[in-house]
Amino acid sequence: MLTLESACRRPERHRVLTGDRPTGPLHLGHYFGTLQNRVRLQDAGIELFLVIADYQVLTDRDLADRPAEHAENLVLDYLAAGIDPERATVFTHSSVPALNQLLLPFLSLVSVAELGRNPTVKDEIAHSRQAAVSGLMFTYPVHQAADILFCKPDLVPVGQDQLPHLEVTRTIARRFNDRYRTDLFPEPQALLSPAPLLAGTDGGKMSKSRGNAIPLGATEDETARLIRAATTDADRQIGYDPERRPGVSGLLRLAALCQDRDPHAVAEEIGSGGAARLKATVTEAVNEHLRPLRARRTALAADRDHLRRVLRAGSERANAVADTTLAEVRAVMGSV
The missing domain is CATH 1.10.240.10 (Tyrosyl-Transfer RNA Synthetase)
Structure with missing residues (x-):
């Protein structure tokens, strides 16, 4: 595991993938926990991919609420915090079809029992807003593996609760390489940063869903x-x-x-x-x-068209990367 400081010392060696689900406005917990560190990574010269995981909103709820609006507002918060779309690739999950095609071969590399033992999945199921556990929720770590591995990053910023998900990604990368005798995918390391756990107005962890957060855009x-x-x-x-x-x-x-x-x-x-x-x-x-x-x-916020242009340009770059990765996957699998 690397720290933020050690990664920034050799920026040319690294590519980072991170992101957010568009479920509402970002707040101070996001700002001090992740946004500041993303700007530091970008400014150090590390290649940064930011995924707005709009499909994954459906993981723990039956309906995505205004995903396009929330995605634009995430871009708004990113840019206001200092993310430069000329140096960071900001894109939506749903706009990169090749990324999602990685899910099928990746699902073949993990067992049902392994997914069932994942502690983060268990916790998400326990706190689910859905009437029943969906297949999307159960396979969420594999979806996340596709989000990560499509751009072949070597570093993924995570908190302690996300380490089991990242381990699934590392397992999938290793098993894919072993099965097809390739070194196509790196096994990304966890990037540990000094991200504080910020308390909300009720003394618990600051969270959009708990109603105890202070939004960045509040007056x-x-x-x-x-x-x-x-x-x-x-x-x-x-x-x-x-x-x-x-x-x-x-x-x-x-x-x-x-x-x-x-x-x-x-x-x-x-x-x-x-x-x-x-x-x-x-x-x-x-x-x-x-x-x-x-x-x-x-x-x-006065120019919403600019926010959409940022997303379109980032999604075009992400599509180019994903198309290349998918072509490589098909080639090593012999499915071209």
Whole structure:
């Protein structure tokens, strides 16, 4: 496993694939957890592919809700955060047919029992919004393997919960190479970055589905309202203790990330000011930090055609890569 810092030291050696499902607006958890690091990878000169996995929205729900609109809004957040479409390939899953054709040969390389044992699949099934477990959900790691391997990256940024999925991808790459006596696919490594687990306004993990997130595109007044409603406690002396005081500590960590400070130092500065002063401090820190991003976002949002052009250009590049990979797969399988 590589770290973000070590990858950036030798950018010419690496290609990275990462992305998001278009299920709603990106929030501060995405920004500090992934977006900042993607911009660092791009600026270091590493080749970056960003997939907007619109087909995969159907993994855990019966119907995709406004996928085209959500995809455009993801592009909006990417560009506002600093992603440069001239240096990064941004594309939608559904617009690259050759990518999805890799699914069939890949499915032949894993067993039902192996998929059933995958802990991430088990967790997704447990929290599914579907009336019954679909075949798409059960085979989700194989779909993800196709998303990754079509462009032959050597690095994939993941959190701990995604490591089992990446191991399926590595297994598929290895078995394909062994079965067809080729070295077509690399076994991508996990790219571990110092991505913080950001708490939401209820003290739990910040998540769109939990309704505890602060969207990047929120106005300053909306941000203030969301933070005012955040969970704290009755102790007026503010201190950073994530185990005993998750709500207070989550807000302190958010302010610290925005100000590039230690959360203990932020807590000491607030002292006995209580929840009101804590929330005022966090609101000011968040709004100040996001002000340039939000200004860029507002300007970009005025030209939706530009967002669509970015997606079209990225999808054309992704299609060229996927067509080449699929032709290589057919050749080694003898199916040309």
